[in-house]
Amino acid sequence: MPFDLDPHWLWLIAAIVLAIAEIIAPGFFLIWLAAAAAATGAVAFLLDLSVPVQALVFAIAALVAVYAGRRYMAAYPAYSPDPMLNDRTARLVGEIVTVVEPIGEGHGRVKVGDGVWNATGPDIPSGARARITGAQGSTLIVEPL
Known part of the structure; x- marks a missing residue:
């Protein structure tokens, strides 16, 4: 040995x-x-x-x-009190954001916190506020307030 x-x-x-x-x-x-x-x-x-x-x-x-x-x-599966812990886009649903590039023809950009995300939804002018209603991948789905 x-x-x-x-x-x-x-x-x-x-x-x-x-x-x-x-x-x-x-x-x-x-x-x-x-x-x-x-x-x-x-x-x-x-x-x-x-x-x-x-x-x-x-x-x-x-x-x-x-x-x-x-x-x-x-x-005894691992339990988290936050089921969306690792799903950042799902956690954003319901948040109010500011449109930084107008959403026209279904596409634009919104400011979330200190970052800017791609967004899709109805036409919304730049500077308007919108609510996040969902996400497709890393693109947020928004609706005007």
Whole structure:
């Protein structure tokens, strides 16, 4: 063994490395493999198993851990009190904006906060105020006030 470590220590180190990898690149998958490596380390500590048997224990523990993790995530999905958290255009619906380039022939631009967005809607002159009623991609749909 490298560094003359017992196999159970290598499994526990692998569990820590996988847990750190989950923190660095979160995907909520590596944590289950870290749990399987920790379980394998515990079994290897309690029982004198050969390396191939330890690998089999890890494979079985990984399958069980990933399956349990998927069941847990299905039963308790991530909940956000704001369902439009990552949908900026949907969050803008209902906001009042100022038309900065007149909307003619269905297209123009409106000022939202400190930015300017493409807009579509009925003819609205520059400087008028409008309400955002929806969005198509990154183009806002507006109506005159």
